[in-house]
Amino acid sequence: xxxxYLLAKWLNDELSDKELADFQASPDFEKYQKIKDYSTHLExxxxxxxxxxxxxxxHPKTIPKVIPLYKKWMVRVAAILILALGITLAxxxxxxxxxxxxxxxxxxxxxxxxSEVVLNSGSEIEFKKWKWKTNRRIELQGEAYFxxxxxxxxxxxxxxxKIAVLGTQFNVRARKxxxxxxxxxxxxxxxxQNKQIILTHGQSVTFENGQQTNSTTNASKPEWIDHQMxxxxxxxxxxxxxxxxxxxxxxxxxxxxxxxxxxxxLPTQNLEVALQIISTTYNLKVKKVTTNKIIFEEK
Amino acid sequence: MQNPSKxxxxxxxIFSSFFKNHIKALRNFLYYKFGSKEQxxxxxxxxxxxxxxxxxxxxxxxxxxxxxxxxxxxSLNEIAHQKVVLQYEKNFSGIDKTNENPEYLLEEKQFQNKxxxxxxxxxxxxxxxxxxxxxxxKKYSEIAEILDISVKAVEKRIHLAxxxxxxxIDL
Numbered sequence: 001x002x003x004x005y006l007l008a009k010w011l012n013d014e015l016s017d018k019e020l021a022d023f024q025a026s027p028d029f030e031k032y033q034k035i036k037d038y039s040t041h042l043e044x045x046x047x048x049x050x051x052x053x054x055x056x057x058x059h060p061k062t063i064p065k066v067i068p069l070y071k072k073w074m075v076r077v078a079a080i081l082i083l084a085l086g087i088t089l090a091x092x093x094x095x096x097x098x099x100x101x102x103x104x105x106x107x108x109x110x111x112x113x114x115s116e117v118v119l120n121s122g123s124e125i126e127f128k129k130w131k132w133k134t135n136r137r138i139e140l141q142g143e144a145y146f147x148x149x150x151x152x153x154x155x156x157x158x159x160x161x162k163i164a165v166l167g168t169q170f171n172v173r174a175r176k177x178x179x180x181x182x183x184x185x186x187x188x189x190x191x192x193q194n195k196q197i198i199l200t201h202g203q204s205v206t207f208e209n210g211q212q213t214n215s216t217t218n219a220s221k222p223e224w225i226d227h228q229m230x231x232x233x234x235x236x237x238x239x240x241x242x243x244x245x246x247x248x249x250x251x252x253x254x255x256x257x258x259x260x261x262x263x264x265x266l267p268t269q270n271l272e273v274a275l276q277i278i279s280t281t282y283n284l285k286v287k288k289v290t291t292n293k294i295i296f297e298e299k
Numbered sequence: 300m301q302n303p304s305k306x307x308x309x310x311x312x313i314f315s316s317f318f319k320n321h322i323k324a325l326r327n328f329l330y331y332k333f334g335s336k337e338q339x340x341x342x343x344x345x346x347x348x349x350x351x352x353x354x355x356x357x358x359x360x361x362x363x364x365x366x367x368x369x370x371x372x373x374s375l376n377e378i379a380h381q382k383v384v385l386q387y388e389k390n391f392s393g394i395d396k397t398n399e400n401p402e403y404l405l406e407e408k409q410f411q412n413k414x415x416x417x418x419x420x421x422x423x424x425x426x427x428x429x430x431x432x433x434x435x436x437k438k439y440s441e442i443a444e445i446l447d448i449s450v451k452a453v454e455k456r457i458h459l460a461x462x463x464x465x466x467x468i469d470l
Contacts (some may be wrong), residue, residue: 003449004458005454005455006458007457007461007462008348008439008454008455008457008461009440009454010459011432011457011461012432012438012439012457021403028465031468031469032465033459033462035414035465035468036411036433037431038387038410038411038414039414039418039429039434040433040434041387041388041391042338042385042386042387042388042430042433042434043385043386043387043388043434044326044327044330044385044386044434045336047322047323047324047326047340047384049318049319049322051349052322052340052343052344053315053318053319053322053347055344056318056344056347056348056351057314057315057351059348059351059352060352061309061351061352061354062352062353062355063355072373084369093356109453177448200381260310
């Protein structure tokens with residue numbers, strides 16, 4: 001027999017007449033025919049179909065689990081919300097928190113350990129909530145008053161120096177080249193360049209361009225908290241800078257003879273009075289260009 | 300969304316008639332593979348139980364391939380093969396019933412036994428294809444579908460089966 005599986009074709013009655021005639025002529029045909037005939041009468045054996053069917057039908061049908069679309073949706077939405085919440089919380093902890101007091105404003109807030117901070121105008125503070133209790137560190141630009149809760153070392157970093165305390169009340173002012181630290185309660189350690197000074201209750205220190213000046217104060221808290229600016233041997237330019245911050249105005253100084261240092265108090269909520277005090281002290285004339293542009297001129 | 304109650308496979312009458320049409324062939328198919336009547340009946344029953352349980356998700360058009368797929372898969376973890384022992388239909392004695400010549404009858408008997416032995420000695424693939432055609436009257440295309448091979452491959456298996464059988468009988 002050739003390829004093309006003629007035997008299979010024959011068994012399935014697919015041969016053409018000619019092929020069939022050829023095959024019938026071959027000597028093996030009779031045997032194949034016998035195989036074909038007999039094999040149709042073969043069987044595997046009895047099968048009790050009815051009993052089997054009864055048994056099968058007794059099995060309970062499974063009801064397909066249908067999860068409604070909205071449920072899948074809700075699970076997804078919930079997962080996203082939880083994730084977002086987690087990220088927000090983590091950010092809150094790990095990313096430094098910033099507090100800012102704009103010009104002409106003060107900001108007060110509480111640190112995680114209930115230490116209080118009041119930021120003076122034009123100042124900002126950065127700190128990390130993460131592990132705050134064991135790592136009380138603050139970065140300060142400008143001026144702020146601290147009422148530190150008792151606990152571990154509390155550190156204020158400024159670009160001029162570092163102030164470390166245990167639990168106390170103190171004020172730090174770091175403006176331009178001048179660093180003022182006043183201690184109102186407890187003990188404060190001030191690091192400035194290579195110097196280290198410990199201030200106790202009622203003591204203040206000022207560093208300006210490497211120069212150290214000690215002073216004392218009777219106040220129980222910084223004057224600016226009560227809307228007063230207190231200056232101790234301050235030069236006029238620094239004085240004016242502070243006024244600009246407190247009142248959020250622009251001041252120009254057209255005078256050469258202004259080397260005298262100022263010691264005294266100025267109000268932070270009455271510009272007219274403040275300007276008058278300065279003009280009398282330095283013998284200058286106040287010229288208001290606009291509401292927030294002021295020029296001091298020689299008389 | 301497909302309504303489970305609308306899948307006609309779940310209808311008891313439809314399922315029953317489907318069962319009657321296919322149970323024997325499925326059982327036989329499993330028997331050709333394994334050679335154990337008990338196991339082939341169990342496996343065939345299991346396949347139908349699964350179909351019944353999952354009737355809601357199997358439409359009638361897919362039911363046949365569903366039961367054969369289950370049967371094919373289940374065979375993988377079954378035990379060693381036993382001999383496939385067939386028998387002739389009860390009322391079958393020979394092709395030519397009129398001839399009662401004892402010599403002829405003896406030859407008949409001999410041939411029938413030889414054929415059984417020859418089928419036993421076929422290899423699994425050839426036997427399954429050959430018997431599905433002869434006993435269950437399945438078309439080559441049906442066999443091809445169940446075994447997941449081409450019609451040509453089925454023809455080849457049948458062809459080789461016939462060659463083998465003839466040789467065996469000649470021995």
